[in-house]
Amino acid sequence: MAIDDTYELNFQKLIDHSLNAIIVLRNKEIIYANDSALELVGIDNHFDILHVDFHTFLHPDYHDLCKERLRRVREELEIAQLSEQKLIKADGTEIDIEIMAVPYQHKEEALAQVTIRDISKRKQAEKKLYHAEKLSAIGEISTGVAHEIKNPLTAVKGFVQLLKTEHYHPYLDIVSKELDNAIATLTNLLQVAKPDLENEPSVSIHLTTELEALLSLFQDQFYRVKVETRFYHEEQSIIGKKNLLLKAFFNLVKNAFEAIEGDGQLLVEHFYKENAVYVKISDTGVGISQDKIKNLGTPFFSTKAEGTGMGLTQVYNTIHNHNGTIEVLSEVGKGTTFAIQLPCGN
Template identity: 45%
Template sequence: MTDVLPNQTNRAIVEKEEMYRNIVEYSVEAIVIHVDYEIVYINESGAAFFRASKELLIGRDVLSVFQPASHEMIKKRIQKGMTGNELAPLIEEKVIRADGTTVEVELYCRPVIFGDRKAMQTVFRDISIRKETEKILRDREKLASIGQITAGIAHEVKNPLTAVKGFLQLLKESHSHPYLQTMENELDKALMTLQNLLQVSKPDLQDEPLVPIYFYKELESLMLLFQDKLYNVEVEMDLRDPEKWILGKKNLYLKAFFNLIKNALEAISEKGKIKIIHYCENQWIHIQVTDTGVGVPKEKLNMLGTPFFSSKADGTGLGLTQVYTTIHEHGGHISVDSKLGEGTTFYIRLPVNR
């Protein structure tokens, strides 16, 4: 009778540990257990998340999945966690997967008993989609705020300039002077700039219907408009999935991609290359426009799409503002990568309808 209770107790402990292991193994979250920074266990979700087999990951230093700048902070959190039993606060970090890609995660640690020793359990939760969504919302809010301000300013400035142009035309009828025509030409440029500003700041005012747009065909047609500018520029078109389309305001989109291609051409001072890619993946149409132009400094990339910010000496930035506004208004996403002296790539993602 005295041997029965210990056996029952041991069996209960084993069953409890087995149940715990099964819960962890089949959890949808990436779970890593490590002792003295060495990974001693990782579940299936963790192996899939880090894009490597369990055999390759077990035995590795857990610090190696973090960026070097974070190692000391992570070590202190693990050391502090091992001395207590409380769940450490959530933190956000970037981790490096086996294939070299980095991803933003939310993670927390807590001490556990693994076998017969105390270990640290770390749970990794991928938050890259959430971060991307937050960035899109911030960009939209920024563009909306800029739109409200610029629309108000444009209206206030446009009215007196229109009056000046009217009086200038009357003056031309009674007096002849070459400077008057020059003044009128400059006024027309200013009024056109203000009109473009109003269009990009309030695109929803345009009552254009939503129609199916096949960018596979439209991108080819747009390139024909630049034939006179392509004598020193090589163009490569990699267009796939011709049957895919989106629902949108066609003229706004054509103007946006015209501005994007025009911007790419103007970035190339002498000889260069433009590559345009179109394909469909995971219910999104992906379009990339790459040039081998002058590039944009890294610290200025976040300013692209803002009215009156331009890397060109005579640019207003309104072309790219119209591009960003159109993409965001249609539920799409746009990002840019650029290296000074090497070129720029715009990455556009649009929701597919078929």
């Protein structure tokens, strides 16, 4: 620590107005919290946080770890180094945090000074970067493989056409049809892996208008699926590649209808928050298990028996190319929600 002796500094004010959340604990009891700490946990009044058990705001997975770290801080005067954990705000929202603690001696009492930093945005950025890099790597590999397979298949198709004219056999029609399906799949893979974004200009898009039009394409499903829309801030627009985004939302809506076996409900929401437009598509379908959610967006990975995964690969590529994010919440047997966030502006 460096201090100029010619100045008398009010350390209380420095702590009170620190950008980091600072809390002082007696065992697990909160006896001090600065303004940033109140903002972090979502409490307006200091009296609502004083004398509260700190574990109230800590995710249960970290209770034992926190207990041991605080014990060492108080009893062995150790510094608990930065650790990534999860905090539960007053409204129940979970956020990612970095937390550390140092010994704090007050008179004869050993306390712990805890410093907390919200790293939710950083974690989201890391997750987005990881997924983008994974998709990019898969895209490059898939493009190479697709080219190598598509070219000989096209040649085989040509020879099959010649055989049909010279030595017709009904099986040749089946071969030709299956070749067409294989070539179409590879063409789709090439388009999804390396979309030609430059050919389409970025334009202003009012998503609510486009979503209404998309839903109307599925009118033949309305007899069994109740569709509800909750559109707020309809005047808010985004800038993007219109056709690519419409294809992405079409794939999501189509998947939602297909996930609903028999009767069910589909909810489409739109709202604006913190310079971004959010679209949520929720269905009461079969749901997706947690171990499969992390693989969504990967080419040829599908939760459907006859699916290729190309639709969701296009969705993930398009949203990430528009600097957006995708979050999937699902429970098997109850349904799935795809939450899309797209930044406003260029």
